[in-house]
Amino acid sequence: MSYKIQYAYTCSRGKVRKNNEDNFWVLGNYLERLNGGMATIVEGQVSQKTVPAFGVFDGMGGESCGETAAFLAADTFQQCYQEDEGECQDYVEEFLRNSCISMNNEVCRYAWEHRVDCMGATAALLVFGRTRIGVCNVGDSRVYQAYDGAFRQISKDHVARVNGNYKKAPLTQYIGLPEEEIRLIPYVVSGEYHEGDRFLICSDGLTDMLSDEEIAQIMGAYSEVKDAVFYLLQAAMGRGGRDNTTIILCELRAEKAEKWYRKF
Template identity: 30%
Template sequence: MNKLTTVDASVVCSTGLVRTSNEDNFYLNGLFMHPHERSQSIRLSYGETCREMIFAVCDGMGGEALGECASLTAVSELKDFHDTIWAGKSCSDITGMLTLMEKYVDKANKSIYEISAQNSVSMGTTLAILLIFDGQSAVLNLGDSRIYLARENSLEQLTVDHTEAERLIRLGILTRHTAKGHKSRSLLSMHLGIPPQEGRIEAHTGCILPLKRDDVFLICSDGLTDMVDDDEIKETIQACGESSHMASSLAQRALQNGGKDNITVITVKIEDICYIV
């Protein structure tokens, strides 16, 4: 028996207070930011009831037009893959969606690298994707854009940062506290746009989780998490009811704390899960 999920989702995508361009992009179940929209802060809300959905954040690297191109390529390729799923011929469960996303990661990585090589420049983008299918969720990521799950009174990071700082934490060389100000926190070990000759990249994939009513997923770039700590994130989500209020409040906190980078925040609130025959 299949399940339909009703979501209340919103995105805020802002240049921030220091950068002059926006290298971030997002994917809101089919919607993403086009080049002509980059000069303004984007605020969108989305409500839907369906069997499957995809949400994502990409944080481009390479500087101005290069980072913008990388993140735009990533979300454009994601739209193409999502259209294949919508056609109803590619997967029958969330495991199938994850398999399709492996193919997407390979294709997007190759596309970004080829653009980079053709122009003799270096560029790339992080990737954090939330999948919803038949009342279940799964996440995958490359880089340091994150996905959190706020459930009841807890906040859990579902993704793993692909940074040098995270590697040093795992080795016991840095603590979570000392890593916050360490230069290695911005050194990425994985992202889209890595040369194929360096090997096939594999995104970190989280556990498949059953959805619960009132779950809130947060997908964000480091423009949020570098400015707002987990306790503030949890407090802000708990204080808000609608996803648009959550996304706006989180982005505003990042701006109040300095807004040193582009800020992209997607909040996805699970309103209901129901069975269909």
């Protein structure tokens, strides 16, 4: 069976941050290096046969380095996707791992050339293959799946276990990790997809403001993906909007077979 993927996405600077250090990749669309986020929610649909991909990147580092790292990750993923030309549909996990390595090398190269001590970005990626979906993350941006009334995180947070009064635990993995110090190990899984499945990709601007239960409740209340994205963002902003927030929501819908009529 073939599917149409209904999607909607947005990227907000939030209420507190002066800069937007988030970026995304949706079917070849992403933001410029320096940007103020998006003022609207974009929606559309795409055939699963085209091997569509979606991604969220959350930059970190001062002096515009966070914006740069997130942009470089998105821009490098664009190159990886274009070079693959859809051949990854049967090996989505390998494609995602190789893409993370390429993104990591590019951010590390920039940091070395510009003598930047600390810059990086998280990544959360989704690729629809021929029969399976590939999911990948580095850092704490997340991917969730909603299906048959269930809601679960299918990414894995790369955060340190710490004792003490840390406001937020440090990341153990991120794009821009010098491999001579620590090996980059993306979390990569694949699984089946079915009609009605929803996949949410988001930065921690959403998950730091809302619990999984609250996210699931909002998503379950709205049948249209654009409405769900809108109210998820509104809820995060209502809690203070302390961080940049990027949200991508995809839903699988069965393609209707074309009807052919014989003319007599």
